[in-house]
Amino acid sequence: MPVNPQIAEGDTSLAERVKHAILRRVRARVKDVLFFVVLPRAYRNASRQPVSPGKVLFLENKESELPESFQVMWSRLSDMPGLTLEFVSLGETRVRLRRYYQNCIAFAKNVATAQYVFLNDASNVVSCLPLRPETKVVQLWHGCGAFKKWGMSTADLIFGGSREEILRHPFYKNLSLVTVSSPEVVWAYEEAMVLQDEPGIVQSTGVSRTDVFFDDEYLAASRSKIQRLVPAVTEKKVIVYAPTFRGRVAQAEGPNALDLAKMKALLGDSHVLLIKHHPFVKNRPAVPEECADFAFDVSDKAGINELLCGADLVISDYSSLVFEYSLFERPMIFFAYDREDYADWRGFYYEYEELAPGPICETTEEVIEQIRLADDSFDSSRVKAFRAKFMSSCDGRATDRIIETVFRGDEAA
Structure with missing residues (x-):
């Protein structure tokens, strides 16, 4: 049959x-x-x-x-x-x-x-x-800081497991000290790590990794390294694009929404773009061949700290690197074309529009426009206020x- x-x-x-x-x-x-x-x-x-x-x-x-x-x-x-x-x-x-x-x-x-x-x-x-x-x-x-949610803060969101699952195999027990970047974010780490009943473990000592940003030798060495990797940076302004990953950790994907060809056509004479994907992303979007002299994927060649030292401007989305970069008080652009979906997926500790210390863009055209505006008329007051609120304990x-x-x-x- x-x-x-x-x-x-x-x-x-x-x-x-x-x-x-x-x-x-x-x-x-x-x-x-x-x-x-x-x-x-x-x-x-x-x-x-x-x-x-x-x-x-x-x-x-x-x-x-x-x-x-x-x-x-x-x-x-x-x-x-x-x-x-x-x-x-x-x-x-x-x-x-x-x-x-x-x-x-x-x-x-x-x-x-x-x-x-x-x-x-x-x-x-x-x-x-x-x-x-x-x-x-x-x-x-x-x-540093407290941007996208994690730990117990994601319980019952799509990204996180259930409260029962998180408590069955906890990730934040036996801790003697948790170091954070400012008093402002202590509450978020206590919530994420389920430490509300153990006051004093989370302390705003500052974050050790940020000390390098106050070290002149490290700053100079990082800039020299970037110049060796991408010689064009010596003659042009450096944009670092460092998005966070999408999806779950084990199947992390890198976003591919920026139109690199359009950026090259309108910015290529004056800028270079250095791309740093999240370490969880293994299959990264390829840089088109026609953009190879404008956009460079340096994910495996330089650490994010080194790149921040040499950046004239950073484009990110939901990554905590913007807290570290605020120490330089330079322009930031937030390419958050999917922020509503991301909020449903994982959530934020603060309202996104209130938190971001720079323009929020949803298209490549808007990103290009904001890069041009930053070159001509950057107002650092928002970044300074952001730094004072979230990075006050990071002083070298x-x-x-x-x-x-x-x-x-x-x-x-």
Whole structure:
């Protein structure tokens, strides 16, 4: 008897749904066993050894190299006597799942004898461990201010999980200190990290990574690096376009809404465009060949801190880099063509139109017009007010204050 193709197709679709549902349940069960049983047990067994005085771990979830958010602190602690520093990467997005789990177990054993742990992102691994009180965990975070929502603030939004899911495998437990860029944003971090009942953990010490923006040698070296990468910047104004990612972390996509050909036609004689995609974005939109002498994707060639140092103007959307860039008090343009969808997807801590310290654009034509206006008549007052509100604790001495807070009274200091 002939098979109705629609029925066959429906059966296949149903089978796929059943298969994925089973896989989700299996993964959830494996995750429960790892975080509720395996990692705590590995930690307890290793905790039979005493804490090693001065042992410092820097934990990175994804990347294989020391990220910018750790570099200033690492450099400073390297010069302090009595400390032994180790960088640990779990390789979450770079290795197979089995290898990642092995890395987590190895870290659980390693951290059992650490006196200090520095984080720059959420960590369900650190959060699941029965950490002993001799170990201090410092969350340096990877950004400043409070722009798009994250953590518990996204509960029940499309981007986030349910409150039950977030609390089942928390990401922000066992923290001794969370460093933020100003008193204004303490509430947002307490909300996102579920720390409202633990006052004093989130402190406006300033953010360590921002100290480089007050270092003349770093500024000069960053500009020189950009000139070597893109020699055209020596003769033209530099626009840095650094959008945040779209979608979920594991399938992050970079936006491709700017018409680079039109920008080149109208701005190419006086400007160059440096594009920096979010690190989560692996398949990046290609720069058209005809724009290769105007637009340059430097995502793998320069850090965002370095690019901000050399930028005459920044175009972003919902990225926290605008807080760091406000320290330069230079023009910013917000290309937020999808902000209503993004607000529904993830949400903002402040009303977007009130927060943005620069013009909000929805088309390439509007972006071009605002670039021309910024060249001729930039009013820095909005950026200065934005900096005063959200970056008041970032003054070039944040790392000093963090070290004083963390190591005060400890023999290793």
